[in-house]
Amino acid sequence: MLPPKMANALRNMVSPETRDTVRRLFVQDGRRHWKGYALSFVFMAFMAGTTSGLAYLMGTVINRIFVEQSTSAIWILSGAVVALSVTKGFAAYGQAVTLAKVGNRIVADNQKRVLDRLLTQDVTFFSGSHTAEIMMRFNTGAQAARNVLNLIITSLGRDLLSVIGLTAVMIIQDPFMALIGFIVMPIAVGGVRSLIRKVQKIFSREFHSAIQIMTESIDAFQGIRTIKSFTLEDSQRAKIYGRIDKMEKASNRMMRAQSQSGPLMEALGGVAIGLVVMYAGWSVLHGGRTPGEFFSVITALLLCYEPAKRLARLNIDLTTHLLGARMLFEILDRPATEADAPGTPELVVRGGAVAFDEVVFSYRESEPVLRGLSFIAEPGQTTALVGPSGGGKSTVMNLLERFYDVESGVITIDGQRIDTVTRRSLRQAIGFVSQDVFLFTGTVRENIAAGLPGATEEQIIAAARSAHAHDFIMGFEGGYDSRVGERGTQLSGGQRQRIAIARAFLKDAPILLLDEATAALDSESEAEVQKALQSLQTNRTTLVIAHRLQTVINADKICVIEKGRVVESGRHEELVAKRGRYFTFHQLQFAGQQERLSA
Structure with missing residues (x-):
């Protein structure tokens, strides 16, 4: 004692x-x-x-x-x-x-x-x-x-x-x-x-x-x-x-x-x-x-x-x-902010129709980004989102994957509200390729296989071929075992993009999100990546964000988003004929291109 x-x-x-x-x-x-x-x-x-x-x-x-x-x-x-x-x-x-x-x-x-x-x-x-x-x-x-x-x-x-x-x-x-x-x-x-x-x-x-x-x-x-x-x-x-x-x-x-x-x-x-x-x-x-x-x-x-x-x-x-x-x-002790309630059903994708109905959202209080945004992306079609920076295009993709939840309004996939299904099943139904590709420190094989854990060698190679990546991968000394470096710094921009596309091919999700996937590439790399993206978009509901209108003129629908709302929608020819906001963007971009060509 x-x-x-x-x-x-x-x-x-x-x-x-x-x-x-x-x-x-x-x-x-x-x-x-x-x-x-x-x-x-x-x-x-x-x-x-x-x-x-x-x-x-x-x-x-x-x-x-x-x-x-x-x-x-x-x-x-x-x-x-x-x-x-x-x-x-x-x-x-x-x-x-x-x-x-x-x-x-x-x-x-x-x-x-x-x-x-x-x-x-x-x-x-x-x-x-x-x-x-x-x-x-x-x-x-x-x-x-x-x-x-x-x-x-x-x-x-x-x-x-x-x-x-x-x-x-x-x-x-x-x-x-x-x-x-x-x-x-x-x-x-x-x-x-x-x-x-x-x-x-x-x-x-x-x-x-x-x-x-x-x-x-x-x-x-x-x-x-x-x-x-x-x-x-x-x-x-x-x-x-x-x-x-x-x-x-x-x-x-x-x-x-x-x-x-x-x-x-x-x-x-x-x-x-x-x-x-x-x-x-x-x-x-x-x-x-x-x-x-x-x-x-x-x-x-x-x-x-x-x-x-x-x-x-x-x-x-x-x-x-x-x-x-x-x-x-x-x-x-932090509460799990992404925990689904017990018994939450999983998302069942039949066609892949994506609908935004009067969606309101803001990152900071009193600074709304989306102000009643509404549009429908039809199953198996490509819907392009265009408009000035800060209009809310990337926010659409963040909300669709439920990185954030809407303040009001409804987002549905095939009629199912995404806030009533498990996040895991929702994200498993979505493939994503962005301008800022993130590659894990590791090998080319490991980064492609991230799209489908447990994928076989044949599946990985097939995905790389579909993404037009197999040939340059085999040109590396280590082939698929080559290290990509931190964040993929040992690869070129076009190579990183095609690795990311191969990953999306392997995931084989019915809904595809493309966020400026070719914006940072040179013309030659962009051509290769565009081939891969066209293959990837086949039979998928695709949402595309693009500032360069040349990349979306063949989209099934183009939605012009400005100040958090869809102000115009339709096909390229229809929107040009309307001579509205899309026509203005089109004239500004293509006029600039003509000036550069003539110079």
Whole structure:
């Protein structure tokens, strides 16, 4: 039992928030791995027992060998010391391996839980959070959960048991000696209380500084072309250097705060040892105590110093890890914004008719993007959306895939409201190819196969042939096993587009969305991609966004979207004949082309 004064000090040091976080970690992770922690606790008990045994044995060694000068005692006691030391070594190994395995499993489980929770969040969450912050929480939070549990377990199993065992040795050898430890310990515990809040504040600033460094570094690496094009190397370097310097200062403050308990513990440890030496020396010389008892007490006190110091610093060491664990819980506690209600039916696509009926939507309050937009994309036909930038064309595709939900109005597919069917079945029915193609870091084969997990080699090659991609793929040294680089940077724009089209071919969805799929390509690449797109559009309900009208003049229907509404619709010839908004766009584009040709 701890003395009441020390117990009260410990309770006052632990805030309700800390207790709640620790309790949740033990319920969530500790309970599932209690067998591993129990085994490690057994190993730590052996470590504490052997450490105490060595301290106690030291008294016998001094008395039997150096005072009584017993020859037989040399072999017996030396063997006992070796046995205890070997036992302690194996116990330390077992404890380290067991805790490592349990800790690694906790990290893996928490990373999986965080990933699962993140994948249930909508696009709004990711657009409002930088990748760096998400990754910091993903990695640091998961590791913090392990570190908190391991720190508490080792403090209780290794340090506390060692202190108890060594204190018992001192009590057995001389009860008065133990009183010194009970006097010093509350002073040490109380001395570190004032450091807790300081460490919490510094770590919080340090964590956010780390996020800023990672955020700006990722932006710099991903935007390296822009940086070099605008010769921004010096300004980017200065900005990130400033962040790094602030991080360095925060880290130094953290180290100073964490180290402030060191001088206190060193001083108190010196006082304790000095008092013991004075008392024990006087007892041996004038009180009839044996030298063995003196050395046993001194050994126990010296061995007790490090675990006692770690126990006194426990709350400080826990502080940084607990903040990381709370950041983990912030992610795990987020409600799943894309969870479908139980029993939600799946979308059944018969023809693929897509209808928008008086749809209203805004990304920001009081700034509507769609203002009662209505149109129908007929099954198996191509419907083109044209109009000025900011009119809401890309928003149509975002809403159709339910990356966002409408504020009012209805979107249906074959008469089924898309907000009443599962998101998974809805998105499985839609293929998407955009101007900004995203390729995963990996091989050409892996990126095509993303369209249909588990696809066979024959299916992958067939999709690549349909996308007019097979020939250039086979021209690579590694063929389908060639690496595409981060975001496909090792491929040309036309090659990336055709890989994305092959992926869409493999998915074979009845509804196809094309968002400026050829806008960034040169004429030769565009011609190849257009061939692939024409094949892909066959017998599919296709929605096309295009600023270049030349790419949509053959569409079955063209909808002119302006200020969130369809202001005109019809075939190319009909809209030109009306001489309305479409005719104006047409004249502006083709007049410009004629001027460039004549020049």
